[in-house]
Amino acid sequence: MSIDRVVVGYTATEAGRDALALGARFGAALDASVHVVVVLPSAENNVSIPVDAGYERLVQETARGWLREAVAPHPGARGHVRVAHSAAEGLVAAAEEFDAGLIVVGTGGGGPRGRHRLGTTAEELVHSAPIPVALAPEGARGIDPGVGVARVTAAIGTRPGAEALLDAAATISRRTHAPLRLLSLAGVDLPDRIDAGLTRLTGQTHATSVLDAVRASLPTEIPAEAVVGTGNDVEDAVAHIDWRDGEVALVGSSRLAQPRRLFLGSTAGRMLRALPVPMIVVPRTSEVSS
Numbered sequence: 001m002s003i004d005r006v007v008v009g010y011t012a013t014e015a016g017r018d019a020l021a022l023g024a025r026f027g028a029a030l031d032a033s034v035h036v037v038v039v040l041p042s043a044e045n046n047v048s049i050p051v052d053a054g055y056e057r058l059v060q061e062t063a064r065g066w067l068r069e070a071v072a073p074h075p076g077a078r079g080h081v082r083v084a085h086s087a088a089e090g091l092v093a094a095a096e097e098f099d100a101g102l103i104v105v106g107t108g109g110g111g112p113r114g115r116h117r118l119g120t121t122a123e124e125l126v127h128s129a130p131i132p133v134a135l136a137p138e139g140a141r142g143i144d145p146g147v148g149v150a151r152v153t154a155a156i157g158t159r160p161g162a163e164a165l166l167d168a169a170a171t172i173s174r175r176t177h178a179p180l181r182l183l184s185l186a187g188v189d190l191p192d193r194i195d196a197g198l199t200r201l202t203g204q205t206h207a208t209s210v211l212d213a214v215r216a217s218l219p220t221e222i223p224a225e226a227v228v229g230t231g232n233d234v235e236d237a238v239a240h241i242d243w244r245d246g247e248v249a250l251v252g253s254s255r256l257a258q259p260r261r262l263f264l265g266s267t268a269g270r271m272l273r274a275l276p277v278p279m280i281v282v283p284r285t286s287e288v289s290s
Contacts, residue, residue: 003101003171008036009091009121010079012066014138015106021143022136022278023104024074025246029148029176034077035098036070038063039090042083088124095131102280104134107272116272116279126264126281132168133262134248134280135272143245149176150246155183155271156214157252165252166214168282170222172248180224182211183249185237185267234267235274247277253284 008023010016020036027034040063060081067079084090095103105125107116116137118126125133154169156162173180211226218224231237254265262281264272272279 003030003032003175005033005035005098005100006030006102006104007091007095007098007100008034008077009087009103009105010036010038010067010070011106012070013106014141015119015136017070017106018136018138018140019104019106020070020074020077021141021145022106022134024077025143025145025148026102026104026134027074027077028145029178030172031175032101033098034074035094035100036067036074036077036079037091037094038067038079038081039087039094040081040083042085086124087121088128091121091125092129095129100131102132102134103129104136106140107135107137116275118272126262129262129281130283132280132282134278136278137276140278147246149178149248150244151181151248152176152178153181153183153243153247153249153277155185155249155251155268156211157184157267162214162252164284165250165282166218168280169250170218172250172280173222173224180218180222182214182224182226183229183241184208184211184226185229185234185271234270238271238274243275243277248280249275249277250280250282252282 006023006027008019010020023034023036026032040059063081064079067081071077071079080094082090082094084093091103091105103125105122107118107122116135122135126135149172152169152173154165156165169180172178208228211228215224215226227241229237229241231240251268251271254263254268262283264281268281
């Protein structure tokens with residue numbers, strides 16, 4: 001799976017514009033083509049949609065009008081209208097059609113500026129998509145397109161199995177010429193007990209050793225800094241970490257995920273609530289190539 005093509009799930013909303021802005025930035029930074037897709041609901045087995053050829057033509061033309069307006073400021077981006085039972089299903093099918101390596105969707109939906117709030121489509125994708133999914137936070141459309149990708153941060157756990165995540169992060173770092181940072185949140189969100197301080201210190205020591213080992217496994221041409229997040233809980237630790245405009249954070253799929261499928265784990269979900277930058281969720285066995 002390459003990252004030469006990016007699929008953007010678009011709706012004529014602020015969340016849709018956030019997704020398009022992020023997808024366009026990724027496209028420029030990765031030198032990848034951008035396919036902007038509006039997914040219309042299928043009338044089949046849906047009694048709420050009138051079965052009328054004239055109505056269907058009107059809906060299709062309206063969607064194409066949205067796309068023409070949306071892609072106009074983004075030279076090279078191509079708009080497409082697809083029909084599916086759900087937006088998530090349609091976007092996955094579009095990604096397969098275009099052989100895309102990344103799906104981008106918005107997550108604003110009324111959440112605080114710079115934060116994520118998963119809607120139905122994003123929720124379905126982060127629990128079922130076969131390729132990485134990028135989540136654009138509220139306000140992503142306000143980032144200067146020229147920023148590109150300012151830094152790539154990979155959230156590394158303390159157990160084995162981060163190869164796919166590390167490969168994806170290293171590939172994006174190499175393709176965008178962005179510095180790579182390795183992050184561990186070990187030692188946070190521990191029970192409030194008398195030895196919590198010692199346990200937290202042990203967790204941080206272990207996290208540091210894991211990060212050192214991961215950094216040593218990287219190709220020599222991809223230097224990486226490492227940082228251990230600290231705080232009372234996951235959200236607090238994420239809030240105290242330095243984040244740059246244009247940065248992107250990568251997390252691996254939960255161990256509950258089926259092979260080559262996403263499943264957003266509990267720690268990643270809590271990170272998402274506090275994260276002020278886009279998050280990319282990577283399947284456990286993703287094959288992202290440079």
